[in-house]
């Protein structure tokens with residue numbers, strides 16, 4: 001049985017709900033083409049960083065090197081080289097234009113920043129270079145002990161408002177789950193103009209090398225267990241915020257995609273699994289997802305979308321505290 005897997009995300013018509021999220025694989029034309037061939041319905045380019053826009057890349061490089069030289073713990077450089085990922089605004093626009101010229105699927109650009117300021121105006125240049133939408137990744141590690149949560153949240157809202165005033169293409173906001181009141185924060189981001197929410201960004205978490213007694217910069221790929229966080233929050237937000245929902249973190253298989261769609265995602269994004277197994281893994285995930293719906297005689301993905309969200313599920317407490325208590329009782333009864 002043929003299942004209609006077409007999907008709408010940020011007002012864009014997509015052939016299916018699988019998006020390749022920002023990663024080194026979306027930073028090169030050759031792998032972008034492979035992702036499209038494997039069936040990606042859209043791609044998100046790696047982020048261009050606020051720091052890269054504010055200064056030219058050499059000035060930023062010198063500043064970071066200076067900082068690392070005066071800090072013995074950080075000697076050796078705690079800011080990773082951007083060479084090979086993306087070297088700055090000019091290179092970024094080139095990649096975007098090449099992607100637009102060579103792909104038929106929507107290309108979503110990404111900006112990574114946290115402070116209000118002139119850098120947000122660069123979003124217009126990105127729009128003029130052909131991006132179909134923009135993803136804002138607000139990557140903020142709140143280390144200032146004098147700054148309150150409300151002040152930080154106000155900064156997020158301001159950023160979204162500034163970008164919405166700057167561009168006409170749709171804006172998705174990629175956030176972390178670390179807010180005191182995540183549901184309320186999501187509502188406020190949407191009221192500030194976000195057309196979509198990407199749940200969630202995974203924060204880079206440094207490790208310590210005990211042999212060298214150094215802080216070790218390291219990116220750890222996700223595993224399927226990381227799916228549980230976006231799964232819960234997608235289900236809670238579905239039908240409660242007037243915005244597209246994209247799930248990111250821990251999507252590795254077709255079944256992961258199905259779960260997120262039933263919870264209420266419009267699209268699912270993948271980075272780690274594609275880095276681990278290669279761009280062609282996307283075709284496998286797409287096949288598994290489609291087969292699941294087809295075997296159960298769904299006529300479309302839309303038919304199942306959100307059927308297990310909190311507002312639709314027969315057991316709304318499944319996503320809340322009560323279910324935690326229930327789970328503990330069930331688990332403990334084995335001992």
Ligand SMILES: Cc1cc2nc3c(=O)[nH]c(=O)nc-3n(C[C@H](O)[C@H](O)[C@H](O)COP(=O)(O)O)c2cc1C
Nearest residue numbers: 021022023046047137202222248249250270271272
């Ligand atoms: C090596 C690597 C580079 C990434 N670069 C970006 C980036 O430039 N911008 C961004 O928003 N997210 C970036 N991400 C985050 C991914 O897009 C994704 O949100 C996250 O890894 C969780 O999804 P996953 O479990 O499928 O990996 C990166 C992730 C990895 C592993």
